[in-house]
Amino acid sequence: MVKTPKRPPAGLPDKESLIAFLREAGEAQKADIARAFGLKGAERRALREMLRELEADGSLGKRGRGGFTEAGALPPVGVADVVDRDADGELYVELVKGGDDAPRALLMPDRQARGPAPGMGDRLLVKFSRGVDGWEARLVKRLDTGADRLLGVIRKSARETRVEPVDRRSKDVLLIPSALAGDLRDGDLVLAAVEKGEHRYGPKRGKILENIGREDDPRAASLIAIYSHGVPVGFSEAVESEAADQALPSLRGREDLRDIPFITIDPADARDHDDAVYAQRDEDSKNPDGWIVWVAIADVAAYVRPNTALDREARAKGNSTYFPDRVEPMLPEILSNGLCSLKQGENRACMAVRMVFDRDGRKTGHRFVRGLMRSQAKLSYEQAQAAVDGQTDDATGPIMDAVLHPLWNAYATMLKGRRKRSPLAIESPERRVIMSPDGGIAAIEPRKSLEAHRLIEEMMIQANVCAAETLEKTRTPLIYRVHEAPSQEKIFNLADFLHTIGKPWNKGEPANTKRFNKLLEETRDGPHAEVVNEVVLRTQMQAIYSPDNVGHFGLNLDRYAHFTSPIRRYSDLIVHRGLIRGLNLGSDGLTDREIAEMGGIAEHVTETERRSMAAERDAMDRYIAAFLEDHVGATFSGRITGVTRFGLFVRLDETGADGLVPVSSLGEEYFTHDDRAHALVGDRTGQRYVLGRRVEVRLREATPVTGGLVLEMLSDPDPRDPNAPAPRYGVRGRGGDRPPMRGKNRPGGPKPRNGGKPSGGLKGVRKGKRR
Incomplete structure (x- = not known):
């Protein structure tokens, strides 16, 4: 694009005037220059010579085929x-x-x-x-948008250099010309791009954009996840400088809460502490056996103000992303681990809510304050739980009577209200990767679920409810955390599955959390407990952020907002600013511009949350594959958690890893995917592998760079369902004639006359034979 400069005097310019013209124009072709100066004939030839001289002495630079600009300049x-x-x-x-x-x-x-x-x-x-x-x-x-980019691993041979994708779903392989492959090593992790041009046959040609590490680096799993999903990394100098240039908090404009003995309870390895809690009995005679519960949250809004570099970068990131070996934080460490971390014994700015509960656990009132607090103790979940269970230490012993016992008693009262509300009681066991000092993987173990976790969770939920209620009451726009009820289609699928295990579910009855919880309780101690829990979880919709409230189905709440983690979620920072504006708690509250953009912000933070979740999940898959790489050939027990046309997904008991048993390895029989029965059914014998079935498998492949696990089924299939139509030997359903087959399901049977090829194009059928 050419900027139109002020028209110069007519006639051949001197060199200084020509450079000044190009500086103002940004870029111009010779014809544009001649036209601007009104040059004709011999003057145009003189201009051409002048341009050559200026280009030769480095005063001018070329842009494209015929464009000129001042050397070192760029167009507007x-x-x-x-x-x-x-x-x-x-x-x-x-x-x-x-x-x-x-x-x-x-x-x-x-x-x-x-x-x-x-x-x-x-x-x-x-x-x-x-x-x-x-x-x-x-x-x-x-x-x-980078659709032709590929994250992959360099594979070098004597003949060629290739980039093989780390995405197990991708089949693209790029061939790197030898002239560009000199500095590359086998096993390099690279970001590559497809070279433009014709690639009619063979692999596409590529070029290397960036060398990001090594596939054998212990951090490779998180690096691949970060680059694959476009997770932003690091901070600009402007943001780091802005984060460092912050004043210590004071009492100005704040309520003094330093006499309240708040404590933080977090994971043992937590580096930042954005929430603190305290509880005491309510002395009000009108609320017998009632409790007052305080929740204090780091006042991030005091440091990350609207329309600053900090704010813009925090919004772009949307949230922090957590990996076993690293964190990509939403805010610089100087804030997240400094002024915005509620450190023991240090004054910290906070947004706090004082909540009142009656003896039945019903919240009867609350108020928000912008305060100055000082945490009395920093405890881990395990430490707090051990103390309540009778094993105190130097940190927990002195605060048992004044802090910990009241917290647990208040929680016991709050539980009455929670049980009456009946939020969804899905148990979703998590695994965590334990890293060794040298950066390797020491172990993969279940993440413990303690009462201390549930205490903090319930107190945070109630604080979030208070934030939504207050913003609605003050008519301040907000971003809700919404969770819609399951769709009718999902309910129908659930009912179809429950029918296969003999559990009735009326497809016409409305979905509600009490009905789901009744199902979970009925199956909790039975053989189908784990798979019912899994299927109920898959029946749920994904929670999102939205300026429009539809309630939160899973928590069974009419209104809900995220308030308790502004260090790691931009949505919470917006809620904090809304409270500051709605309650007149300062000049750094929600702006009119943010209100106008609320819908876009909600959509953006929903996208960034899903981006982080996908990256975290992919990294976990790769870490587990790396951990199991030395166990190829070993046998494991597990449960079938997915049934698809192309195979069975089995979750291993020990690590929680999900691996695929390809349908082609299930034996010499055709298998049809029965989606209503959630089973792979032998087309000849009717024998089945069904969702939820416990099985033994052998690990055939573990590929850390893709996170893929390939398993071999060792367990025999279940017998034919007696209620299903009898298999017709020699006939493949509607696909036409097919002779009987020989395989492990029918030893000694005759070989198929047609070489085992399907005689019809029946959808969902795969040929199975051991490879």
Whole structure:
């Protein structure tokens, strides 16, 4: 794009005037220059000679085929490629049609960022400008979303160098020309791009955009997840500088809460502490046996103010992302582990809510304050639980009577209200990766569920409810955390599955948490407990953020908002700002602009949450595969947790890992996927592998770079369902004639006359034979 400069005096310009013209225009072709100066005939030939001289002495640079600009300059707007990333995660772009003199420009954060952030190899339309430290670029539009990019591992041989994808679903392999592969090593993790052009036969040709590490690096699992899902890493210098330039909190504009003996209860390895709790009996005679519960949350809004560099980058990240070996935080560590962490014995700014509960656990009132607090103790969940169970230590012994016993007694009262509300009681066991000091994987073990966890969870839930109620009462717009009831289709699928295990479910009855909980309780001690829990979980919708309230089905609440984790969730920061505005608690509350953008912010933080969840899940799969790599050939017990047309997913008891038993390895029989029965059914014998069945499997493959586990079934299938239609030997359902087959399900049977090929195109059928 050419900026139209002020029209210069007519006639052949001198060199200084020509450079000044190009500086103002940004970029111009020879014809544009001649037209601007009114040159004709011999003057145009003189202009051509002058341009050659200025280009030769380095005063001018070429742009594209016929464009000229001042050397080292960039146009006001141009098309650029993302070509580099520095150690802090900053991206740099290069003008597509720039010459050797065209400088790289720092890609600045986008205030209105929506969707995935730009990444290596992306093509963008940007606005260029000169900054204090050099050229800067601001995104106008994404022209290439990076669909032709590939995260993969270098595989070198004597003949060629290839990039094999780390995504197990991808079949693309890129061939790297030998001239570009000299510095690459076998096992390098790289970000590559498909070279443009014709690739009619064989693998596509590629180029390396970035070398990000090694596949045998213990941190490879999280690195792959970060790059695969576009999780933003690091912080800009402006953000780090802004985070460091913060004053210690004072009592100005705050209520003094330092006499309240708040404590924090967190995971043992937690580095930041954004919530603290305290409980005491209510001395009000009108509330006999009632309790007052305080929840204090770090006042992040006091440090991350609207329309600052900190705020823009926090919004772009949306939330923190957690991996076994690292965290990609939403806020710089100087805040998340400093002024915004409720450290023991240090004054900290907080937003606190004082909640009152009656003897039946019903919340009868609450109020929010912006305060100054000082935590009395930092406890882990295990430490607090051990103390309540009778094993105190130096930290818990002195606060048992004044702090811990009241907290547990208040929780016992709150539980009465929770039971009456009957939130969904799904048990979803989690696993955690234990890292060794050298960065390897020491163990994978279940994450314990303690009463201390449930205490903190219930107190946080009630604080979140208070935030939503207060914002509604003050008519302040907010971002709700909403969770819709299961769809009718999901309920029908659940009913079909329950029928296979003899549990009735009326498809016409409305879904509610009490009905789900009744089902979970009825099956809790039976053989189907685990799979019923899994299927009920899959029946639920995904929770999202929204400015429109539809309630929270899983918690069985009419209104709910996230308030308790502003260090790691941008949604909570917006709720804090709403409370500040609605309750007149300061000048740093929700802005009119944020209110206008509320829908877009809610959509964005929902997307970033799902991005982080996907990255965390992928990293866990890869860590488990790396842990099991040395156990290939070993046998494991597990349960069938998924039945698909292409095989069975089995969850291993010991690690919680999910592996695939390919349908092709189930024996010499065709298997049909019966989606209503959630089973793979032998087309000839009617024998079945059904959802929830306990099985023994052998680990055939473990691929850490993709996170894939391939298993071999060792358990025999269940007998034919006596209520199902009898199998017709020699006939493959509606697919036509097929002779009987020989396999482990029918030893000694004759070989098929047609070589075992299916005689029809029946959907959902796979040929099974051992490989």
